Amino acid sequence: MNVEIAFIGGTGMYSSEEMANVCTVSVKTPFGNSSSGMIVGEISDRRCAFLPRHGIGHTICPTNVNSRADIYALKTLGVTNIISISAVGSLQENIRPLDIVVPTQIYDRTKFRPNTFFDDIVVHVNFADPFCKSITEMLHKVVLDIGCNVKMGGTYICIEGPQFSTRAESGVYRHMGFDIIGMTGIPEAKLAREAEICYGTLTTVTDYDVWHEGGISAEMILDNVRKNDEITRKIIKNVVEKLPATDETCACRNALKKAIMTDLDNIPNEVKQRLQPIIGRYL
Numbered sequence: 069m070n071v072e073i074a075f076i077g078g079t080g081m082y083s084s085e086e087m088a089n090v091c092t093v094s095v096k097t098p099f100g101n102s103s104s105g106m107i108v109g110e111i112s113d114r115r116c117a118f119l120p121r122h123g124i125g126h127t128i129c130p131t132n133v134n135s136r137a138d139i140y141a142l143k144t145l146g147v148t149n150i151i152s153i154s155a156v157g158s159l160q161e162n163i164r165p166l167d168i169v170v171p172t173q174i175y176d177r178t179k180f181r182p183n184t185f186f187d188d189i190v191v192h193v194n195f196a197d198p199f200c201k202s203i204t205e206m207l208h209k210v211v212l213d214i215g216c217n218v219k220m221g222g223t224y225i226c227i228e229g230p231q232f233s234t235r236a237e238s239g240v241y242r243h244m245g246f247d248i249i250g251m252t253g254i255p256e257a258k259l260a261r262e263a264e265i266c267y268g269t270l271t272t273v274t275d276y277d278v279w280h281e282g283g284i285s286a287e288m289i290l291d292n293v294r295k296n297d298e299i300t301r302k303i304i305k306n307v308v309e310k311l312p313a314t315d316e317t318c319a320c321r322n323a324l325k326k327a328i329m330t331d332l333d334n335i336p337n338e339v340k341q342r343l344q345p346i347i348g349r350y351l
Contacts, residue, residue: 070146071108073311074117075304076138078154078252084118086111086305093117095141098342099185102137103128106145111308117145121252130229130251131180139259140185143345148314148321149203150260151307152269153300156224156250157232157277159242166295167273168216169248170207173223174198176254180228183255185262185346188339189330193323198257200320202312203268210306211270216299222247224271226254238279249277263346266320270303272296324350 075084084090087109094105107118119138122128142150156169163169176183184191204220211218225241227233229251233241241249248271260267274296314321328350340351 071106071115071117071142072147072314073114073149073151073308074106074119074142074145074147076150076152076256077118077120078122078152084109084116084301084304086301086308087116087118093145095144097137097140097144099136099140100134102141103133106141108145111305114308116308117142117147121256131178133252135255135259136182136185139256139263139265140345143263143265147265149200149311150256150265150267151203151207151304152253152256152267154250154252154269154271155274155296156248156271157275158273159225159238159246159249159277159279161280163219163222163247163273164217165273165275166217168211168218168299169222169224169271169273170204170211170218170220171224171248171253171269171271172197172199172204172221174253174257175223175225175244175246177225177227178254181255183258185259185343189328189335189343191262191324191327192329193258193261193327194319195258195261198261199268200266200318202315202318203266206311207268207270207303207307210303210310214299214302214306216303219247224248224250224253224269227251233278235278238277241277242279248273261320261323264321264323266314266318270300272300 090109092105103123208220223246225246
């Protein structure tokens with residue numbers, strides 16, 4: 069099944085009503101089960117997949133999202149472009165609730181999550197620019213065209229969760245110059261790069277983080293998640309219509325070209341077979 073574009077939905081986004089000719093596909097992976105079955109269908113005559121990272125009904129907390137299985141399954145389906153959709157908090161006064169941010173950098177503050185496919189071989193991918201440049205620019209243009217308040221660029225700090233930050237932590241993150249805070253950007257972005265998939269993130273701001281005198285409440289966040297849902301679905305349709313065909317010369321698509329340090333002759337056959345969808349073109 070050759071699926072070109074995948075959307076990974078975050079809090080509040082558990083289905084894709086935009087798709088036609090929908091079916092659910094289960095993909096076995098050597099890393100266990102993905103967050104749910106892959107919802108596969110068509111948008112504007114392009115084959116797409118949708119995956120709710122927290123599972124149907126939001127049953128998986130950020131630490132327990134099996135991102136290795138999710139990205140591996142999407143790679144197996146032939147996906148070359150991933151659009152991640154995430155709810156985040158704002159760390160800056162000028163980024164307001166219900167704004168949209170398309171970040172260009174990410175800072176990893178997670179602690180307990182497997183963040184590589186390569187437990188048995190040594191691979192060092194370039195991750196200096198964690199989001200695909202062409203997808204990021206396209207997302208910004210689409211959101212602008214729709215007329216939403218959008219910030220292009222900035223840094224997403226990804227914390228472990230599931231608790232929100234303390235006021236001290238939130239203040240430090242602001243002092244360090246970070247723009248938005250969430251719990252799911254890592255390890256997805258790292259794994260997508262290892263899988264040579266172009267990956268970009270669309271973040272919807274639900275609240276100011278606890279540094280702000282207004283504070284955080286689950287009620288506020290869920291209310292703003294619902295408000296963001298309608299516009300996000302409109303963005304999805306426009307993204308599919310405007311996303312150009314995959315550029316095979318993109319650095320994302322060739323991330324492993326000089327990154328595999330282990331001599332190929334020293335990689336056990338079992339490992340080669342297990343990682344075939346990821347490294348097969350180099351074997």
